Amino acid sequence: MTGAARLAIDGGAPVRAEPMPMRQALGADERKAVLAVLDHYAESGADPGYGGPFEQAYAEAFTRKMGAGFADPVATGSAAVFICLKALDLPAGSEVIVPPICDPGTYGAVILAGLVPCLADAAPGTYNLDPAGLEKHLTGRTKALIVVHAAGLACDMTSIMIFAKAHSLQVVEDASQAHFARHDGVPVGRFGDVAAFSTMYRKAHISGGSGGITYTISETLWQALLAHSDRGKPSWREDFDDRDPTQFLGPGLNFHTDEISCAIGTASLARLDDSIRARRGYVTAVCDALSKIDGPCRPMTGWDGDISPFILPIFVDPDRIRVTVKDFANAVRAEGIPLNPHYEYCASTWPWLRPHLAGPCATPVAERATETSFALYLNERYAAREADDTVEAIAKVSKGLVR
Ligand SMILES: Cc1ncc(COP(=O)(O)O)c(C=O)c1O
Known part of the structure; x- marks a missing residue:
């Protein structure tokens, strides 16, 4: 290409040439x-288990x-989604409208909770659910809706909650990728009935691995969340005896975290x-x-206002380049910019x-979005120079691969 x-x-x-800063x-x-x-725990002579003062402090800080x-x-974000769904106590086999682009753990939680996921499509130009397209997914069995605030951008919760209320749907917000992003000034997770956050090591705030x-x-x-996170225990009751399973409310698994993770979570949250x-x-x-x-x-679309960036999706017009979008992204990556060349999280493509x-x-819409975009990785140590290099790399590759 000349020039x-x-x-x-x-x-x-x-x-x-120099690696972009690692997050650490x-x-x-x-x-x-x-x-x-x-x-x-050394001073008290006890062993650090779960449900102790560090967990309580983390829950209070959050x-x-x-x-x-x-x-x-x-324990995990996927467990959090599962616990949320179990806490809603939906009839077995209920349908749940789910977003088109998300982590497999969220869909797995729906299925393992005995519910049936129904994929809705994305709003054009984003990875987020399109509130305008939800109505056609309603059947007599639809009881809930899961919203994922993808990439760090809050969904249009005003429209989604109007829809949910009009159709008596329970709402689970999966805010794993958008910790404290806001919609209309309100943090995500505050809109639905229940919310799940992953705090694994890649998320905006973490509680360990x-x-x-x-x-x-x-x-x-x-209280329902607590019971479903630990074997049906009514742990909020004053007279509850942890060693007396006759008091437990029903079947449940143990999804506990621990004191060390919670202390990390409090520090990271700060x-x-x-x-x-x-x-x-x-x-x-x-x-x-x-x-x-x-x-x-x-x-x-929509990268302004109260975002909590997790990744930065870049959409590429395939008609203006002479290679595939994935090859274009790989060329940007070769310029030293960390990215995911093809965001494979469009659930309708998973056999x-x-x-x-x-x-x-x-x-x-979601399939087209993931086919025509790549995701820039980012972290809080990226500054002006990293932004300049990112833009220079994209501009260089655009010029080199333009049709
Ligand atoms: C939107 C979303 N939901 C759920 C999960 C699952 O969380 P975890 O990996 O902590 O189980 C993730 C990713 O990790 C995610 O990004």
Whole structure:
């Protein structure tokens, strides 16, 4: 290509030779928090189990940040979704409208809770559920709706809650990818009946390698969440005796987290606002710069306001490039920019899920979205230079591979 610099995939010098900063989510504060647990239990002579003061402090810190309600730290995000669904006590075989792009754990939770997922489609230009397309999925068996705030962007919860209320649907928010993103100033997780957060090591705030939180505004549902997170125990009752299974309310598994994880969670949560601010700075700089370039790439729709960036999806116009979108993304990656060249999380493309779905579950908008986008990885250590390099790499590849 005349005038275009030689691309790194063709042997040219990459835009970014030095690796982008690693996140290193466990820092000095988390280290101190872990040592505080060990010290506390060494002094008390007890062993650090679960449900102790560090878990309580984490639940309280999370609830305070949400502004109200009840939180329960658990083992994983997928477990949190499962617990939420069990707490709603839906009739076996009920249909649940689910989003088109999400982690397999969320669909697995629906199926293993004895419910039937029904895929709805995405809003154009995003990975999020399209509230306008929900009505056609209603049947006499539809009892709930799962909303995922994908990539760090809150869904249109105003429209979704109007729809849910009109059709008496229970709502589970999966806020795993959007910790404390807001819709109309309200943090995600506050809109539905119950909410699930993954706090595994890649999420905006973490409680270690794996982790999760369930959340609700309702005390009754919180009690149901507690019971379903630990073998049916009514642990909120004053007279509850943990060693007396005759008091347990029903069958349940154990999805407990532990004291060390919760101490890490509290420390990580305390840094979350700074992390979100830094991530937003990177995302805003990339989006602003891309909007000024007349190229095939544009960021996902809606990247402004109260986002909590997890990844930054970049949409590519396939008609304007002379390779596939995946090859284009790989060329950007070769320039030294970490990314996922093809976001494979469009559930309608997974063979294993199909036999479990209710009826025809085509999601053409979501399929097109994942076919024509790639996801930039990001973390709170990315700053202006990383944004400049990202934009320069995209601009270079756009120029080199333009049709
Ligand atoms: C939206 C979403 N839901 C659920 C999960 C599952 O969480 P976990 O990996 O903690 O089980 C993830 C990813 O990890 C996710 O991104």
